[in-house]
Amino acid sequence: MGGFLKFFIRYLGARLIVCFLVIFVGVTITFLIPRLIPGSNPAEIAVRRLQMAGAYLPPESVEPMREALLKLYGLEGSMIEQYFRYWRELLKGNLGPSFASFPTPVVVLISRSLPWTVGLLALTAVVSWVIGTLLGGVASYRGKRLWVRVFEMFSNAVRPIPYYIFALTLLIIFAYVLRWFPAGGAFQVGIVPSFSSTFVKSVIKHGFLPALSLIIIGMGAWFLNMRNLASGVTHEDFVIFAHQMKIKESTILKNYVMKTAMPAQLTGLALQLGTVFSGTIITEIVFNYPGLGTLAFTAIMQSDYNLIMGITLCSIVAVAFATLLVDLLLPFVDPRIQYTGGAG
């Protein structure tokens, strides 16, 4: 066991280094991109906005004003200086102020939105994965049952529909026509967030439609994915041999077919959890849900560098850790992959 621990720590160390490298590169790229796009400097934009509003700005006062704004926004100095300052502040947990909602710190804005997004997306991702994987596994095995064919037809019918159309349809039917669910927000305006039953009920009611749209789409995709993976496995020699040995059908399904298809499916889930933030923009806009997606959308519209960078940072960290999670999980579900590196 001591040997195992040693290998595990070495393996973990190597993966962590890769993980941090990914974060480092990601942060650097997101630092550069908004600064390299011409005409997106927020100080310039603010000055222009003032000028467009008709205010007369004497040319000699524009320059000091711009500089004051740059300083305020943390954008003064050369790119290199900004870069080092950015890292220094980042390690202190400070992402700077939001430009658009100045002077609210970015961290505050993000921490206000993050729980909604994580709650909605992590929950729906896991629920749709579990249902889709189980049904897909069983379907690969019992392909001719009626419910399998109905479900398959349904999944295939839903798949080509663009997500926003599907989401809008749900919204129109259930929020505007039937009026069963509210059309936006995360909870009833006026209720103070707490663990009271009114609040929880309100949250569930508001989250139901976005969650439903995500679960239906996600479940169909996972179902088809698992069914294809698993029906590939049902033709493998060892499954045929298990039938010839007359191993119980339920054992074959569980331990021979689904277990073999699981590594690929689980990798998919972990990677999807990593994309939680980028996958959420459309959902949150359609359902007017106050999560990170809505925040990102407004940040982009307002050239709010610091906020864009903060959200992107969350996303990068999430993807990097999801990948790490896959690397750590795979040896558990697939014994052919081992912490020692090679097989055997």
Place this chain on the structure above:
Amino acid sequence: MSKTSLDLQTTVHVEASNLKAYYLTEQQGVMKEVKAVEDVSFDIEGSKFLAIVGESGCGKTTLAKVLYGFVNSNLSIIGGRICYSFGDAQYEVSPTANTLKDAWWKKISYVPQGSLSALNPVRKLKDIFLDLANSHGVPFQEEKVKNHLKMVKLPPYILRMYPFELSGGMRQRVVIALATLLHPSVIIADEPTSALDVVTQRDILRLLKSIQVDAKSTFIFITHDISLVPDLADFMAIMYGGCIVEYGPTEAIFSRPLHPYTKFLLSTVPTIGDKTEKQPIPGSPVNLIDPPPGCRFHPRCPYGEKICAEQRPGLVENKANSWECRVACWLYR
């Protein structure tokens, strides 16, 4: 083992009569039949070792699947039947019935051709044995399984391992251990040694022979290599193009082959000191989708006569020697 159970095992009777099994495949949009098993009959009684020999693609694996009753929508039995009687119970496989499935693994087991990939890659061997025991309602006793592994010359610690951690020969032994765990009376082994080196191959063949002798079971052993047969099999059947062309005791066929194809096969066996050049069989193997009319071997046969191209010869007894040999050839009528 009590005496009665030995008695039961000695009364095993396998009888195949006019078995016909075809694959249905699609070729360029047209459904075609692959006539892979045609009119196969044989009869073995008691504890015997039968070898079925033939070149690649002649339908050996198909015959093995049919004998095991492992048919599906793709491979179906068109005619004839095979009966197993285990003294106390009868099972049959025919176009209309397949009761043999009830006997699978307890009375008859199967070692598939692709044995090296027959083990679940994500399951420890102990769990595979456990699955097998649970599925057949027998208690799993680790000590018994370890003793059983010892019998096939495997160390007990392999139970803790995954299949990919074993060598090819070890995996083959595991499959043999699985196939013999419940002491079936009939074992069908399809090319169990073809993917192994010569030394391992010899060890495994010896093992199979000793299992057959000790357990007094009936073995149906399938191979493309006729040189393996002499020390192993009591009886042999030569298969060509889906048909059995010659059937008889091994010694008889080796000392006096009758069918021209058998003669060719035997002439290819290398012997020490033999300097003559080996002649390949002229012509090409049969296309089982569109086999030649009459005897399926006639296009390659040096003795072909007119009748050979018109009618297929049946497998009939030949009293050319004191042994009971059967041959399907017009030369011996």
